[in-house]
Amino acid sequence: MLDEYEVPEVVVQQQRPEKPPSRQQKHQPVQEQDPDGDLPNDDDGMEEDAYELDESDEETTIELKSPEEQQEIREEIQDLEDKVPELNEDYSIIDRLGTGTFSSVYKAIDLHYHDKWDNTTWHGSHPPASSAYYQSAPRPQGQKVYVAVKRIYVTSNPERIRNEIAVLLECRGCRHTSQLITSFRDKDQVVVVMPYQRNIDYRDYYRSLPMPAIKSYFRCLFRALRDAHARNIIHRDVKPANFLFDPVTGIGTLCDFGLASRIEPSQNKPQGSCLHTSPTKEHPHGVSFHRNQAPTGTKRKQEHARALSRETSDKVGYLAKDPRPHSKANRAGTRGFRAPEVLFKCGDQSGAIDVWAAGTILLFFLTGKFPLFQSNDDMEALLELSTILGRREMEYVATLHSRTFATNVPSVPHERKVSWQDFVEKLNPDINTPKPPDPQYYPYTCPEMTPASPCEEVPPLTSSSPNSRSSRSLSPLSDSFEPHNSLSLSLSPGERHRHDLKNAYEFLDGVLDPRSTFRMTARNALHHPFLAPNEGEEPSDLDMDDDAYVPHPYGEGACGHLHHIDDVTGEPSVRVDYEDGTCEVHIIERGEGIAIGRRPCEFHEYVMDQEEVETEDTMF
Incomplete structure (x- = not known):
């Protein structure tokens, strides 16, 4: 309250009264960049050609679809405009971006971005050197601005809708995260407006994306997770469909916070609760108790479960109709991406579940297989993990969450015999062969990069190069641009690839640690050699560590x-x-x-x- 400020004189005023009123809305899409991904910088001025895109292509994407689908989309758009007439005043809906269980998303043109709204609230203040500067860079006067209009179905739980909007509002200013422009309701119709993010279907590029672009993918993703987790928000549904990545520019945006939840540490843990602390600022994933601190009852149950694992099949299993009360925990998420603690119904979950999901996405890139885990229920999911991790590791994880794990399936080894590196190499025997540079993918779309053969060195930029200054300062991800790594440039493509793989395997071990309290945090992931920018050289103003840009x-x-x-x-x-x-x-x-x-x-x-x-x- 204002009277708590002890100052000689206080003047209370509304922020920026000279600007048009803000409805906590309107926006600028950042995905409509120049194909090279160039963005202006303070020294270069606001050149319109840096933002040019083929607007006619964006407006006519619906024409690339079949006549039947076009008709279906136009009927949906007409229905939405009829039921929410105020949309027509501010937006022109031109296509459907996708549909899901709880909503449909449409592409629209913001008709009043330049003349009606104060867009500062959702643009943020990211500096030009930040990879998230694309969120803050204003659009040139007169240029069309695209938005994503999300129509939430009337069958959705009202509390789920309220929670999603509240989380989006809390995440304003977070990097590589969908920004809430505005939201409104008309009777039973709820609409949320966000910036449009140009992207390509994950299945179209995950097998061919070069290593620098894969790194860019995860830098963006972990920056989004770091900022969300710092606000005590867990996304809970991290997967390729919810991370909109443009492999041309190397820019990605985390979206769909419909299942997001808040981290609420347990104050007084009841009997039988997990054997780890609640998340704190100092320990975002909690801290495990010492094994000697485990209750005697928990130890006895695990010993009994271990004994059952050696029995015949008629003595191992679970009751089809179990009369005991069920454990209650948030299990929201998508199958194949749920962390072990979610499968074990841990009641004190943290952002570690998002880190695990991100790790599974990296597995897709490295193995060239998507999806990998396709269980029908939690029991099958635990069995899938146990074939990789081994029974002993699964027993430890179960005990960490006051659960027991027992299985006598022959294919489940007692000790872990397959590392994540072994797992990748078995599924992708060609993993050690570097991919040739592809001019359609970042970073080879950037003007300073000349695609070369796998055996050809990529020459470093020199001060005499015409693009040495402007292209680097304009690159949307210049703080993480791999080709500027002096260490990488001193290696042959084959050596560089092996160096990257070594770091990638170490990174996998950290983000896919089945023990949630030992799993790498999003911040630590960004400081890992696999994602750390320009290892081996002194960081410049554009190459400082992630702490310099965290909101x-x-x-x-x-x-x-x-x-x-x-x-x-x-x-x-x-x-x-x-x-x-x-x-x-x-x-x-x-x-x-x-x-x-x-x-x-x-x-x-x-x-x-x-x-x-x-x-x-x-x-x-």
């Missing part, structure tokens, strides 16, 4: 002590102190007032001196 949760970061959320209204506000002893309090919207890296937010950027920033720095 802090509201109220954290260099100026977090000057941010406040009203206890009654829930409105966020910021206090700006001036040298003359006065201050102003700005009532802001979600998405504003976010400190990035070691920099203060946009409200304090010019009023906090460097000494104060360093003093209040809360980087982790």
Whole structure:
């Protein structure tokens, strides 16, 4: 509340009163970039050709579909416009992007992006050097702006709808994450508007994507997960269909937070709860208790289960009609992507379940197989994992979550005999052969890259190169651009590929650790050699580690002590102190007032001196 600010003089004003009113909406799609993925930078100015795209192609994508599908889509669009007439005032729906169990998503043109709305709340303030700058870069005046209009079906649970919108609002400013432009309801119709992300079906590129593009894929994905987890949000449904990746630009966006949940640590763990702590800021995935701390009852049950594993089939199994009360835990997600703790019905889950799902996607890339796990239920899913991990490892994981695991299936080894590296090499014998550069995929679509044969060195840029400055500064992922790695350039393509594979296998072991408390966090994943940018050279302004670009949760970061959320209204506000002893309090919207890296937010950027920033720095 405002009276808590003890200052000589307080002036309360609405933030940016000179701008048009914001409905917490409207947007700019960033996926309509130049095919080279170029984005402007502060030094180069806002050149329109950096944003050019073939708008006629985007408007006519519906014509590429069959006449029957076109007719079906047009009928759906007409039905939506009839039931939500206010859509026609602001958007022109031109195609359907996809359908799902709970919603359909359509492509539309924002008719008033340039003249009606204040788009700052969802654009964010990502610096030009950030891989998420595409979210903040404004569109040139007069250029068409595309959005994704999500129509949530009337059969959806109202609480699920409320939760999804609340989570999207909380994730404003997160990198590589679908940004909420606006949402509204007309009777039983609920519509959510987000920026349009150009992407290609995962099945069309996962076997042919070059290693630099695979790294770009996971840098984007883990940056999205890091920012969401920092806000105590678990996505719960990470899979290729929910990560919109453009292999031409190397940009990806995490979408569909319909199953997302919040991390709510258990205060007083009941008897029989998991043998690990709840997630904390210091330990995002919790900490395992020492084995000696395990209750005697849990140890005895696991010993009994281990004994059953040696029995005949008529003595091992589970009751078809079990009268005992069922364990209750959030099991939301897609089969084949659920982490072991979800299958064991852990009641104290963390962002580790998203990291596991991301690891399974990396398995698809490396093995060239999709999908890999196709169980019909949780029991089959546990059996699939046990054939790889072994019974002993599964018993340990079960005990970690106060469960037991018993099986006498002959194909399940007692000890783990197959590492993730062995698993990949068995399914993909050609994994050690580097893929030839493909000019249709990032980074070979960038102007500074000349596709070369697998045995040909890619020459480094020199200061005399006409593209050495502008192309690097314009690249949307220049802070993670693999060809600038001096270590990589000193290796032959074959050696570079082997070096990448070695790091990839170590990375797999970290993100697919069946023990949730030992699994790599999203932040640690971004600092792993497999994803770390430009290993082997001094980082430049564009090549700093991920901590330099992370958007802090509201109220954290260099100026977090000057941010406040009203206890009654829930409105966020910021206090700006001036040298003359006065201050102003700005009532802001979600998405504003976010400190990035070691920099203060946009409200304090010019009023906090460097000494104060360093003093209040809360980087982790």
